[in-house]
Amino acid sequence: MNDSSFELPLPHPFDFRQCLDYMARSPLECLYTIEHAGVNRLMQVAGAKRLVRVTCPEAAVMKVQLLDGELLSSEVQVELSGFIKNWFDLDRDLEPFLQLSKGDPLLEPLAEAFAGLRVVGVPDLFEALCWAIAGQQVNLTFAYKLKQRLTEAYGDAAEREGVTYRVFPLPERFASVTVEELCSLQFTRNKARTILDVASLISSGELSRDRLLTLTDPDAVDKELTRIRGIGPWTAQYVRMRCLGDPTSLPVGDVGLQNAVKQLLGLNQKPTPLELQTLFEPWSGWESYITFYLWRTLY
Template sequence: MHAHQLLTIDLPQEFDFAVNLAYMQRNAKECMYAIDNETITRALEIGGERLLIRVSAHENRQLLVHFLSGGPVDGVESYIRDWFDLGTDLAPFYEMAKTDPLLRSTVEAHYGLRNIGLPDLFEALCWGILGQQINLGYAYTLKRQFVEKFGEAVEHEGVPYWIFPSYKKIAELSSEDMGDIKMTVKKSEYITGVARLMASGELSKEGLLALGSLGAIEKELIRIRGIGPWTANYVLLRCLRYPDAFPVDDVGLINAIKFQLGLDRKPTKAEILELAVPWEDWKAYATFYLWRLLY
């Protein structure tokens, strides 16, 4: 397979590439891909093979995937479909949102936005752990430090494109090895702990999905040191794609609801659960769209 081959992926009707790019560019410190001229350039490792892809869209009808290095290996298309959540039919969500006081305006403003995922379980868990109790901007700084220290890069025209560090590599580190990264010792212990569970085979995406229910997966994740209900639901939402995943204690969600309702205080958990009753089967998307109000 030679470079510059093209893979085309048909898009669902409720998809707007520009809206998704705007979401993906919300933080300038993002280090897992680069966006320029309405194209995304990203390095991936799939089935042990390193690729560099450039993704653009044709009239919101197709994604065009150009291979700058490596070729269309098995698994690339399913990774991209998962990344952009192309398998979800958003029509029923939009139908419900039309009459929902919290969702109506944000859905109109960001129509065609997908829950841009983190298909790699280790990356999703690390991002969840890194983001605990700090603001988003600082979380991006930590991620960049972590990726540039322990990840591998594919170079193209003098620019490095990073692949997220592999759990196999991180499993062999001690928390002292992460001393240069400005995160707490606890967080580095959590991350190496997760990496070891994955390296031993005790923890895997397939294994979690095989548990078959949101409750069972949440319970299994919460058993892991450093993962509470928020991180578990974050991973269920961004990686395992459970439509009813709901990080009800999320600061961003709480602030978005406060903002939408014009409250002078934070809504209580009971109030949020009450507001979320109509979102059955769509809590993950409702959360994702409400987050979009703030960032």
């Protein structure tokens, strides 16, 4: 251990390999690179770009290292720690979820198959919203292509050992970007307008992750997000799950969730949103985790 790295204690259960397997589900991912049982990511930390590597050299320890060899300041370490805890949901006590799953015919096999998997988050609100907007009514492959184009067109980059790393663009970068420019990347006009609106709201401070986290009522969060043109219930629920760490978020309109439940229960057709709500009633408080694990069965 040197002054360019630090360690984070890991909760139990936590399986880094399970998380990496989820993160490696698409070769089109442009914001991090998985190699040698770790993940490298270019991040905007304490006002500067820093290339970070995350590994788990021991079962109960996560190692965070600055790959450029820069000495860690306390400010950088605090900001990185917060980001990574949110990224891998490290502050979550999964014991109640494991107790809930015991004996449950649907949950117990899921909890065993993906033991130690955490909801892998998208801690940056702008990135989370753009990713959700890109994914509206398109398949996952095309959503990844849209994110890749947006990142390459407007995000910063750094190179190390022949690999180019990119950081998701800051919302301020879009102050002078036009709808037509985003449409040239194959965003629809509606999605382009929504991204520019969200960028403006976050840049002005009117919308922020910290402020959304002060809203203790999930309905209030949904209301705050869906007042933005182009953001509907599915997008709001997705952001609550992946960015805000809300374990109760249940995106009943999600096609992937519907397909996973159809397959696991052997249904003739996809469940309706109302049927999903009824199915999830006994699992109140863990809807996000169960949804995430169900998504996992699709890959």
